Amino acid sequence: MARPRTAILSREIIGRAAIDYVESGNELQLVPLARRLGVSVSSLYHHVSGRDGVIHAMRQVLVSEYMTEGPVPGDWAQRIRGEVERTWRMYAAHPRVLQHMMTVVIDEPDVLRFYSTLADALAEAGLPDGEILTTIEVIDAFSFGAALDALSPDTVLGAERATGKLAELLPGHPSGAARNRLVFDRGLELLIAGVEARVSAYRSAS
Amino acid sequence: MARPRTAILSREIIGRAAIDYVESGNELQLVPLARRLGVSVSSLYHHVSGRDGVIHAMRQVLVSEYMTEGPVPGDWAQRIRGEVERTWRMYAAHPRVLQHMMTVVIDEPDVLRFYSTLADALAEAGLPDGEILTTIEVIDAFSFGAALDALSPDTVLGAERATGKLAELLPGHPSGAARNRLVFDRGLELLIAGVEARVSAYRSAS
Numbered sequence: 001m002a003r004p005r006t007a008i009l010s011r012e013i014i015g016r017a018a019i020d021y022v023e024s025g026n027e028l029q030l031v032p033l034a035r036r037l038g039v040s041v042s043s044l045y046h047h048v049s050g051r052d053g054v055i056h057a058m059r060q061v062l063v064s065e066y067m068t069e070g071p072v073p074g075d076w077a078q079r080i081r082g083e084v085e086r087t088w089r090m091y092a093a094h095p096r097v098l099q100h101m102m103t104v105v106i107d108e109p110d111v112l113r114f115y116s117t118l119a120d121a122l123a124e125a126g127l128p129d130g131e132i133l134t135t136i137e138v139i140d141a142f143s144f145g146a147a148l149d150a151l152s153p154d155t156v157l158g159a160e161r162a163t164g165k166l167a168e169l170l171p172g173h174p175s176g177a178a179r180n181r182l183v184f185d186r187g188l189e190l191l192i193a194g195v196e197a198r199v200s201a202y203r204s205a206s
Numbered sequence: 207m208a209r210p211r212t213a214i215l216s217r218e219i220i221g222r223a224a225i226d227y228v229e230s231g232n233e234l235q236l237v238p239l240a241r242r243l244g245v246s247v248s249s250l251y252h253h254v255s256g257r258d259g260v261i262h263a264m265r266q267v268l269v270s271e272y273m274t275e276g277p278v279p280g281d282w283a284q285r286i287r288g289e290v291e292r293t294w295r296m297y298a299a300h301p302r303v304l305q306h307m308m309t310v311v312i313d314e315p316d317v318l319r320f321y322s323t324l325a326d327a328l329a330e331a332g333l334p335d336g337e338i339l340t341t342i343e344v345i346d347a348f349s350f351g352a353a354l355d356a357l358s359p360d361t362v363l364g365a366e367r368a369t370g371k372l373a374e375l376l377p378g379h380p381s382g383a384a385r386n387r388l389v390f391d392r393g394l395e396l397l398i399a400g401v402e403a404r405v406s407a408y409r410s411a412s
Binding site: 027099102103104105106107109112115116119120123129131132133134135137138140141142143144145146148149151152153155156157158160161162163164165166168169170173179182183186187189190191192193194195196197198 | 352
């Protein structure tokens with residue numbers, strides 16, 4: 001007979017089970033999660049502190065898979081592209097977990113390293129200190145918006161009721177995963193170009 | 207005795223009830239939604255076609271509240287700002303409904319009018335046809351990412367474990383609603399500046 005699952009319960013096992021559970025379309029609740037793991041809710045509490053603790057455990061699992069590689073080489077824009085690509089891949093592969101991850105404070109060292117790298121890259125770009133954190137939050141908000149965009153139906157807009165320019169453009173537009181990838185790439189380029197424009201404006205004003 | 211609720215059931219009533227239900231943190235399911243309305247699931251089906259139909263009804267209710275005002279005056283960038291502000295307000299006030307709205311095809315005339323206005327504005331800006339729809343999707347993905355950012359805790363990053371530039375900047379950073387508003391405003395400005403940079407690059411290349 002196999003050993004009972006309780007003997008091997010850990011924060012990581014809880015995090016992985018919760019990721020599967022949430023990505024299968026279930027609401028994150030401790031009782032059914034414990035049942036799925038074949039343990040009691042009080043056993044969960046030996047490893048994680050409640051629902052927020054489960055969310056931290058989910059993030060830790062994903063971060064260890066997507067965000068522990070070393071620094072991306074290159075100039076500030078290349079470093080931003082490389083770093084943001086990793087988080088976007090993490091978000092896009094787990095859009096339902098993402099919606100929970102956003103609700104708890106970020107204190108995982110690998111995630112803080114990611115934000116630190118963006119801060120250093122934006123400072124190197126010449127962005128004033130007062131704009132760096134908000135710009136990071138903009139890039140992050142765009143990344144998770146673009147990741148959630150992957151939940152969209154293959155065709156987002158109903159072309160038969162569209163008119164004018166929109167109606168003219170819809171038939172040739174890519175759909176599905178190609179459309180979603182294009183949204184991420186183009187959006188990141190537009191934001192980087194926006195940062196460059198902002199830096200130029202500051203330089204010519206000073 | 208009051209008339210039974212079934213007598214006044216409508217698509218709009220179902221949409222409003224579903225919005226309240228989802229925004230209260232419940233999973234969207236037809237059985238408990240019908241129970242809350244005091245009707246049978248089959249009564250719901252007289253007005254909406256299943257779960258997707260309920261999502262369409264929710265969007266129709268929100269669109270009628272946030273998106274039926276006339277066109278925004280001004281140049282292309284002002285029109286984009288004004289239009290996107292409306293959808294962002296809608297998304298930000300109903301982040302949990304938003305997560306459902308994204309999963310069904312958009313065919314509401316007022317929403318298509320919104321996308322048409324953005325398409326016309328970007329064409330007027332001088333963006334090539336082949337980039338217009340993706341740029342609209344970028345702006346939209348950013349808007350719902352910024353709206354979901356409102357679900358973040360007041361302080362997003364745990365400052366005590368941050369280092370370097372990030373640690374230096376965190377203490378002076380705004381929090382809560384002020385932080386969220388700033389993310390939306392700044393992000394939209396960066397994207398508009400990005401579009402301008404893209405248009406300039408095309409003009410100087412041609």
